[in-house]
Structures are given as structure tokens and as C-alpha cells.
Amino acid sequence: MSTQIALLRGINVGGHNSFPKARQLELARSAGLRDVTVLLQTGNLVFADPGTPPEETARLLQERILTDLGLTVPVVVRTAAEFAATVAANPYPRAVAEPRTLHVTFLSAAPADTSRLDALDQAAFAPDSFRLVGRELYLYCQDGIGRSKLAQAVGRAPLGVTATSRNWNTVSKILALTGA
Structure with a gap:
């Protein structure tokens, strides 16, 4: 089914x-x-x-x-x-061991304009980083999302699409429910 x-x-x-x-x-x-x-x-x-x-x-x-x-x-x-493809495409496989450090933002569509994200100097936020892969934005925050300056900067970068985020624990539990 x-x-x-x-x-x-x-x-x-x-x-x-x-x-x-x-x-x-x-x-x-x-x-x-x-x-x-x-x-x-x-x-x-x-x-x-x-x-x-x-x-x-x-x-x-x-x-x-x-x-x-x-x-x-x-x-x-x-x-x-x-959803299973999103999990498989995770660009931060080592973060899975500490799921509080990894979040996925699910987008309603691939953003037409990513210039605000592209303009972020990720090196300035290291070790935190993000990757946009199609309709998902993966955000790795070593000390958690609440303290991350990168998470704040990414959140202020409008993408023009509906977006909602889940932590990796939740993503894993949802995947298990699908049976995939």
C-alpha cells in the first residue's frame, strides 16, 4: 500500500x-x-x-x-x-549519530531563487552548515539549532515557498511509520 x-x-x-x-x-x-x-x-x-x-x-x-x-x-x-529518498540523500551521515544536530526543512517546491542562501558565507558559521538538495534543506548545527547563528541566517533567507522543519529524530520516526 x-x-x-x-x-x-x-x-x-x-x-x-x-x-x-x-x-x-x-x-x-x-x-x-x-x-x-x-x-x-x-x-x-x-x-x-x-x-x-x-x-x-x-x-x-x-x-x-x-x-x-x-x-x-x-x-x-x-x-x-x-520521504525515503530525502533520508537517503542526507548529506550529513555522521550527524545521524547525534540526531539533535540535524534538521530537514521540507519545501513545497524547489525554490526558484536561492540567491539569499547562496550569499551566506558558510565558512563564517563553521562547523554549522547547510545543503539545499532539491526540495529539502538539510541543516547541521553542532550545538543544536537553538544556538546556531547559521540557523537564524538561513531562516531569514526567504525562498518563496512553504517550508516546515523537522529534527532527525522525527524524520526517522516518520520514515519508520511509512514502512519504507
Whole structure:
């Protein structure tokens, strides 16, 4: 059975966009999604592929969240195969041993303009670094993302697409749920 993963941006973080796990599950099911699993409280849904392109599934979920909860929540959707490819493409394999140091930002599309990212002098932020690979931005922060000046600089570089980040622990758990 094919699977899709929906990554909801900015819910249940810092007291904003309250959207409890049970309500996420209920909303996904009411939107016609089957075999839904919600990982953590922060918007990670794994479900049977509804037969629609991921972009259409994302749009459906965004609309349902707005209609049912009045919340504007960006959603990025990947197939299980795409998610597995993201894990396989990790340019920081040594960071997997310390998963708190590695984050992946999932983008709704490959950015058309990366000039703001390209302009960052990564050597000035060493040992922290990032790599943009297609629709994913991998961010390695040796001392964690909260203290990283590079993470702040990357976050200020607009890419013109929807983006939502997950730490490597969460990425690994989502991948396990897909069975890929």
C-alpha cells in the first residue's frame, strides 16, 4: 500500500495554533484519509495514499484546517518514496549519530531563487552548515539549532515557498511509520 506524509507547519508550538493530536486525527479522517497515524503533537500525519498528487492533498488539508478550525496552517506533503529518498540523500551521515544536530526543512517546491542562501558565507558559521538538495534543506548545527547563528541566517533567507522543519529524530520516526 502506498503512503503519504503530511507535515503541518507551526501548530502547537509556543502556545500558537492549538491543534491537539486527537483533533488532527479526526480532521484527517473527516477529509477522507484512511489508515491515519499522527506522530507527536506537532503535525506529522502518515496515511494511505488517497490517490491524489501530494500538492492536492496538501491543499485539501489546508482548506479543511481553515474551514474547521479557522487556522491558516501551511502543509507540505510527500509520498513515502519521496520521504525515503530525502533520508537517503542526507548529506550529513555522521550527524545521524547525534540526531539533535540535524534538521530537514521540507519545501513545497524547489525554490526558484536561492540567491539569499547562496550569499551566506558558510565558512563564517563553521562547523554549522547547510545543503539545499532539491526540495529539502538539510541543516547541521553542532550545538543544536537553538544556538546556531547559521540557523537564524538561513531562516531569514526567504525562498518563496512553504517550508516546515523537522529534527532527525522525527524524520526517522516518520520514515519508520511509512514502512519504507
